[in-house]
Amino acid sequence: MAKTLADLRRPDLLQTKGFVDGKWTSTPGSETFDVLNPASLEKLAILPEMNAADTENAIEAANKAFASFRKTTARQRARWLRRWNDLILENIDDLSLILTLENGKPLPEARGEVIYGASFLEWFAAEAERTHGETVPAANPNHRILTIKQPIGVAALLTPWNFPIAMITRKAGAALAAGCTTVWKPAGETPLTSLALALLAQEAGLPNGSINVVLTLNKVAEVGQAICDNNIVRKLSFTGSTRVGKLLAQQCGPTLKKLSLELGGNSPFIVFDDASIDHAVEALMMAKFRNSGQTCVTANRIFVQKGIYNAFSDAMLKRMQSLQVGPGVQDGATIGPLTHERAVEKATQHIEDAKRLGGKVILGGASVPGSKGYFMQPTLIRDMNPEMITTREEVFAPVLGMYPFETEEEVIALANNSNVGLGSFIMTENMSRCVRVAEALEVGMVGVNVGMLSACESPFGGVKDSGYGREGGTQGIEDYLTVKAILMDVNH
Ligand SMILES: NC(=O)c1ccc[n+]([C@@H]2O[C@H](COP(=O)([O-])OP(=O)(O)OC[C@H]3O[C@@H](n4cnc5c(N)ncnc54)[C@H](O)[C@@H]3O)[C@@H](O)[C@H]2O)c1
Numbered sequence: 001m002a003k004t005l006a007d008l009r010r011p012d013l014l015q016t017k018g019f020v021d022g023k024w025t026s027t028p029g030s031e032t033f034d035v036l037n038p039a040s041l042e043k044l045a046i047l048p049e050m051n052a053a054d055t056e057n058a059i060e061a062a063n064k065a066f067a068s069f070r071k072t073t074a075r076q077r078a079r080w081l082r083r084w085n086d087l088i089l090e091n092i093d094d095l096s097l098i099l100t101l102e103n104g105k106p107l108p109e110a111r112g113e114v115i116y117g118a119s120f121l122e123w124f125a126a127e128a129e130r131t132h133g134e135t136v137p138a139a140n141p142n143h144r145i146l147t148i149k150q151p152i153g154v155a156a157l158l159t160p161w162n163f164p165i166a167m168i169t170r171k172a173g174a175a176l177a178a179g180c181t182t183v184w185k186p187a188g189e190t191p192l193t194s195l196a197l198a199l200l201a202q203e204a205g206l207p208n209g210s211i212n213v214v215l216t217l218n219k220v221a222e223v224g225q226a227i228c229d230n231n232i233v234r235k236l237s238f239t240g241s242t243r244v245g246k247l248l249a250q251q252c253g254p255t256l257k258k259l260s261l262e263l264g265g266n267s268p269f270i271v272f273d274d275a276s277i278d279h280a281v282e283a284l285m286m287a288k289f290r291n292s293g294q295t296c297v298t299a300n301r302i303f304v305q306k307g308i309y310n311a312f313s314d315a316m317l318k319r320m321q322s323l324q325v326g327p328g329v330q331d332g333a334t335i336g337p338l339t340h341e342r343a344v345e346k347a348t349q350h351i352e353d354a355k356r357l358g359g360k361v362i363l364g365g366a367s368v369p370g371s372k373g374y375f376m377q378p379t380l381i382r383d384m385n386p387e388m389i390t391t392r393e394e395v396f397a398p399v400l401g402m403y404p405f406e407t408e409e410e411v412i413a414l415a416n417n418s419n420v421g422l423g424s425f426i427m428t429e430n431m432s433r434c435v436r437v438a439e440a441l442e443v444g445m446v447g448v449n450v451g452m453l454s455a456c457e458s459p460f461g462g463v464k465d466s467g468y469g470r471e472g473g474t475q476g477i478e479d480y481l482t483v484k485a486i487l488m489d490v491n492h
C-alpha cells in the first residue's frame with residue numbers, strides 16, 4: 001500500500017496554520033488555499049492565505065525576539081541548532097513522507113533531502129562559534145582598532161518548492177547561528193515541510209519569535225512587497241527564478257536590504273572524448289534526474305565531444321530506460337511528478353521547439369498519457385543546436401538534450417554563452433584540462449567528474465543573472481553578519 005498522510009507517526013507534524021511568535025495562527029474567516037499532491041492532485045491540506053498585515057505581525061514578532069536573541073551566546077545557539085538537527089533526523093520518516101506528498105520527489109530522494117537539509121544545521125552550529133573579528137594594526141600609534149561581527153537583524157527567507165526542506169535550513173541555519181531572527185515565506189505549493197520544521201525548532205528550544213512562518217499561494221506578490229518595504233527586515237535571502245529575484249532586488253532598493261539571491265541556472269555538462277563513459281553516464285544521471293530535473297544546478301546543456309558522441313548517447317539511452325516514472329510513494333519510482341502544471345507545459349514546449357529545429361527525440365518526448373498528476377516521460381534528444389529554447393532557458397524537467405562539439409575552446413565559448421552562471425560539470429580524465437576549463441567557465445560552481453555540487457561545507461551560489469551571495473560553506477554565515485570597527489585611543 002502506498003503511504004499517505006495517515007501513515008505519519010507523529011500526526012502533529014502536519015500543521016495547517018501560520019506560525020508567529022511561537023503560536024499557530026490564522027485570522028478567522030481569512031481566505032484559504034489548498035496544498036495538492038502533484039502525483040494525484042488530491043488535496044493534502046487547506047491553509048490560510050496570509051496577507052500584508054499578517055506579514056507585518058510576523059516581522060514585528062521577529063523584531064521583538066531579536067532584542068534578546070542577538071544577545072544569546074553563539075554556544076547556546078549552536079546547542080539549539082544541534083538539537084533541531086537531531087529532532088529532524090529522529091523524524092526523518094515523517095518529514096520525507098510529507099515532502100514526497102507535497103513536492104512529488106521519490107521517497108528515497110526525500111530522505112536524502114532531509115539528511116542534506118539537517119546537515120546545514122550541524123554545519124552552522126559549528127560556524128556560530130567561528131565568527132571571529134580582527135585586531136587591525138592602526139596607522140596612528142595611539143590607536144587600536146578591533147572589528148566585531150554582529151547579526152544583521154531580522155532576516156526574511158523566501159524559499160522555492162523544489163527543495164523545501166534544504167533551502168530553508170540552508171538559510172535559517174546560517175541566520176540563526178549568526179544571531180538573526182527570521183521570517184520564512186515557503187513556496188505556496190510546498191509549505192507543509194516548513195511548518196513541520198518550525199514545530200521541531202520550537203521543540204529544540206529555539207525561542208518564540210526567532211522563527212515565524214507566513215503562508216501564501218495567491219497573495220505572494222502582496223506578501224513579498226510587504227517584506228521588501230519593511231525597514232525592520234535588514235536581510236532578504238531568496239531562492240527561485242531570476243525573474244522574481246530581480247523584482248525583489250528592485251523592491252528592496254528603497255530600504256537597502258542586504259540580499260542573497262540564488263536564482264536560475266543553465267548548467268553546462270561537458271563530456272570530453274577522454275572521459276570514462278560509464279562514470280560520466282552515472283554523473284549525468286545524478287546531475288540531470290535528481291528531483292526529476294527540477295534543480296537549480298541541473299545539467300541543462302549536455303555538450304559531448306564528437307569522438308564519443310554516439311557511444312555516450314547509446315549508453316545514456318540504455319541507462320535512462322531503467323528510470324521508472326511514478327508517484328514518489330510508489331516502490332521503485334525514480335522519477336516523480338513535476339511539482340506544478342506549468343512545468344509540464346513548459347517542458348512540452350521545449351521538446352516541440354527542439355523537434356522543430358532538427359532535434360531527434362530518441363526516448364520519451366511527452367507527458368505521461370492518462371495520468372492525473374504532472375508526470376513527464378524521461379526524454380532524450382540528440383542533435384541539439386544553439387537555436388533551441390533550452391539552450392537559453394532551463395527546462396526544469398527530466399528532459400535531456402545533447403549537443404555535439406569539437407574543441408575545448410569551442411565548448412568553453414558555448415558554455416559561457418549564457419546570461420546565467422550557477423553550476424557546471426566537466427567529465428575528463430585529463431587533469432590539466434580540468435583546471436583550464438574550470439578556470440574559464442563563468443559560473444559559481446564546477447563539478448569535476450561528479451554529478452553533484454551540493455554539500456553543506458561548500459559555498460553554493462552563482463554569477464551573472466544567477467544572483468549573488470553564497471550559502472553554506474564558511475561564507476554562508478557571513479551574509480547574516482555585519483562588521484563593526486571599534487577605534488580606540490589608548491593614551492586617553
Ligand atoms: N533556483 C531555484 O532553485 C529555482 C527554484 C524554483 C524555480 N526556479 C526557476 O524558475 C522557473 C519558474 O518556477 P516558479 O514559477 O515556481 O518560480 P518563481 O520564482 O516564480 O517562484 C519561486 C518562489 O518565489 C516566490 N515568489 C513568486 N513571486 C514572488 C513575489 N512577487 N514576491 C516574493 N516571492 C515570490 C514563489 O512563491 C516561490 O516561493 C522554474 O522553471 C525554474 O527555471 C528556480
Ligand SMILES: O=CCCC(=O)O
Pocket residue numbers: 162163166294295296297453454460
Ligand atoms: O535547487 C536548488 C538547490 C539545490 C541544491 O542545493 O543542491
